[in-house]
Amino acid sequence: MYSNKIKMGAALALFAVSCSSPEVKTENAESDSKVRIMTLDPGHFHAGLIHKSMYPSVDSTVYIFAPEGPELKDHLNRIAGYNNRPENPTAWNLEVYTGADFLQKMISQKPGNVMMVAGKNDRKVDYILAAIENGIHVYADKPLVINPEGFKKLVKAFQLAEEKNLLLFDIMTERFEITTLLQREISMIPDVFGELETGTPENPAITKESVHHFFKYVSGSPLIRPDWFFDVNTEGDGILDVTTHLVDLIQWEAFPEVILDTTDVQMLSAKRWATSLTLEEFQKVTGKTEFSDFLQKDVKDGKLEVFSNGEMNYTLKGKHAKASVIWNFQAPEGSADTHYSMMRGTKANLIIRQGKDENYRPALYVELIDSEVAQLEKAVKETLQAKYPGIDLMKMPSGEYQVIVPDSYHNGHEAHFAQVTERFLEYYNAGKMPVWEVPNMITKYFTNIKAREFALK
The missing domain is CATH 3.30.360.10 (Dihydrodipicolinate Reductase; domain 2)
Structure with a gap:
């Protein structure tokens, strides 16, 4: 596993950068009113598309927690493409953590206040419920659930979100x-x-x-x-x-x-x-x-x-x-x-x-x-x-x-x-x-x- 801050340059260099720091930095995570995005297990290209633009109220550092593999590489390459395009380039900085415990690491470190998730739909509602239980807002790609068991968990997540004054919102483009x-x-x-x-x-x-x-x-x-x-x-x-x-x-x-x-x-x-x-x-x-x-x-x-x-x-x-x-x-x-x-x-x-x-x-x-x-x-x-x-x-x-x-x-x-x-x-x-x-x-x-x-x- 590795943890590193990637200031996006050439896409091909993404996986060549390494750092010995064992933890994602968490200072100032909630020191102002800005949204700080934590992207969890980005397995679908929609996870990258929200970063095609910058937003004044969103911090430029994005915290990514994911297993190593081609899906993460594709996600990083997509954001690198937005950062390096000739017209209106974005300026996202990425803090990346990889490891089998990526969900637990996101929850324990909590460097951001909003979890963005787009990927495997069979486990998405579990990610959502875990985030809500730990005081994290959720911005999620559809569908949030794909079976009756997941629907029951989703209803619970909405109930908890209301109790904790958290947002749980799906991306209806x-x-x-x-x-x-x-x-x-x-x-x-x-x-x-x-x-x-x-x-x-x-x-x-x-x-x-x-x-x-x-x-x-x-x-x-x-x-x-x-x-x-x-x-x-x-x-x-x-x-x-x-x-x-x-x-x-x-x-x-x-x-x-x-x-x-x-x-x-x-x-x-x-x-x-x-x-x-x-x-x-x-x-x-x-x-x-x-x-x-x-x-x-x-x-x-x-x-x-x-x-x-x-x-x-x-x-x-x-x-x-x-x-x-x-x-x-x-x-x-x-x-x-x-x-x-x-x-x-x-x-x-x-x-x-x-x-x-x-x-x-x-x-x-x-x-x-x-x-x-x-x-x-x-x-x-x-x-x-x-x-x-x-x-x-x-x-x-x-x-x-x-x-x-x-x-x-x-x-x-x-x-x-x-x-x-x-x-x-x-x-x-x-x-x-x-x-x-x-x-x-x-x-x-x-x-x-x-x-x-x-x-x-």
């Missing part, structure tokens, strides 16, 4: 996608949208569909995923992962700032299915030459069966909702991950598409049913433009109206990590979150776990 923000805004204008329909299982009131890809580019480089990412016992079924975002958006848009409860959810049906990866594809995305031993249980006819796809149909406060996610290996040339969303109102439908016609950039359309275009134009001028200058309307040949969004608002998925981090920092500085955040997080993960239960029947 998709709330900051501009078309989703505008869809929510328009749905809250009764003269245009009316009220959310009740819907049916066949024609839900609100639908969220997402298509993702195992092989992609992140910060300009091919993403190498750890082999455990393809083990649903560690990563979780697809119905528990990306659908966390979708369920969150359903709650956030259909019932904005409303306190929800698990009793508001009635699961109707759910299913999961596998994406098959050839050995060549697995090698391309992981760098491994063979399917790992712990994955052999999922190898059928020479292909790895990954249960990454899922769909759920349920009601939330009586409104029918559908969330589904599909994982393919790689997006066709020129395309990317895509998102589809429909909110059906009594006066208009609000539709987000991200297909070929949109050049794979999300676009919001308004289909008027029992509303006048004058009402829509008024809403754009008086409500949307006040918050988002430059927003406009364009009538399409289909008769729908596209909400025109200036390029400056399309900042991309990676930029959303800075935005959601800034929101967490707002909550931290205020010493509290909105009253609906915690009960709605509990309801969200309850929905996921219930969907998994139905899918496994």
